[in-house]
Amino acid sequence: MDRIEAVSAHVDNNNGGKSLFIVKIGGNVIDNSENLYRFLKDFTALKGHKLLVHGGGKVATQLSETLGIEARLVDGRRITDIETLRVVTMIYAGLINKNIVAQLQRLGTNAIGLTGADGDFIRTKKRPVKTIDYGYVGDIDENSINPNNISSLMEAGFTPVFCALTHDGEGQLLNTNADTIASALAVALAKLYDTTLIYCFEKKGLLKDINDESSLVHEIDPQGYEELKAQQIIHSGMIPKMDNAFSAISCGVKAVIIGHSDDLGNLKNNKPFGTRLTKNR
């Protein structure tokens, strides 16, 4: 049984059709309106319940620059000061989120655009200051996500579209990593749905040679992941993404796929799509 058949069989055979796709997209999709529209068409074609999570894009950086807000990075990680939080709230929750919602409506997906503050869906804790003060950044407590709360929206016919903002329950919005939001939602909703988590990024998937797309790894388990890390084949930026993904699988998510947004349409055509992460055999 090949990879895609495995996914299809899995989705079709459980919970009487209660399948859920959670798809996360980032800047490479958001920054290009043609790519975005093609992606949203393929997203709309996914059967069953679905949920979209999006990060930011160049437009947040551009607005910050125009407003004279300096990007502060510590060890390559962005610090979210109060001015940056205002910008990401405007761009993520306003400009990007609502334009995605309007496009999805055009395509027939009944989207609702959300932050974690809406519906109290994702409550986080402001990251404690140790050596670095990351500012207004929220870390997810996975147990705080109530899947029934989000499910009530989906069962009413709506498709949630989450941006990378959450809240602390005390009135404070917090910037939160979109990959982490996607995996935390997948883990919470795996209690109710046969959940497939899809990370779209700029590559076809996990490549053994980053310059050669034919070196795509079609399937990998935790043991294979450790081997590739030991051989330093896995790129440093991929490590948190892969860790998130395997953590989600160990918490009940049925499948995680990492692939290019342009290939999402392959799923409905039963063609190969990205790298499928599995449990240890």
Place this chain on the structure above:
Amino acid sequence: MDRIEAVSAHVDNNNGGKSLFIVKIGGNVIDNSENLYRFLKDFTALKGHKLLVHGGGKVATQLSETLGIEARLVDGRRITDIETLRVVTMIYAGLINKNIVAQLQRLGTNAIGLTGADGDFIRTKKRPVKTIDYGYVGDIDENSINPNNISSLMEAGFTPVFCALTHDGEGQLLNTNADTIASALAVALAKLYDTTLIYCFEKKGLLKDINDESSLVHEIDPQGYEELKAQQIIHSGMIPKMDNAFSAISCGVKAVIIGHSDDLGNLKNNKPFGTRLTKNR
């Protein structure tokens, strides 16, 4: 029976408790964080279902100025060009809406922040160009609002918070007057709920002498309104607000109150609040 008793009796006696308050706030509340927080506390204290509609504030004008976008006014009405639409999408749907949602969550109201694009709740048509091209401005077709759609959110326990943006169903967001959104929602939802529409603004209500708050008109019907207009007692900016309100009443909304946001708390204490608009006696 005085005005407030009438409202209370009305709300308590119909539809087995299926009452709904729709409250609209504008810049005078939004621009001052203390006023806003006090208002949101009083809004939270309203019993039964509730729905908030907010306009913009100074912050949209400020951002436009910072970005060098010139405000274009024709006959005192703002033209929404594509750059202005981007700004209001960032400010209304992002910064203002999500901060209101986070504050309401802090206060225990399970708010969800929305544009008319979300859930396809409010579809509008781009205003046709006659002598003036208003740009990306949407006019509401009241019949396009499906009350069951919004009701499904409220019955699931969520409190909708709408900003002044809608969509055309073809992927285009459109700037739409918040007063009109509030009255259109009230008319649509009056089919399902015993609906009271409350416009908060910078005055205690309709004043016979704009400089004397003791000249507050406690109650007015369409005939009284025509008389005050003929005497030029009603201020020009009040006319569209009053027209909207009487139109809502003639379409099934049970009560419309125009008053100051600081006085909203009077409703729960059975104290006088604003000007109550009624049908002709």
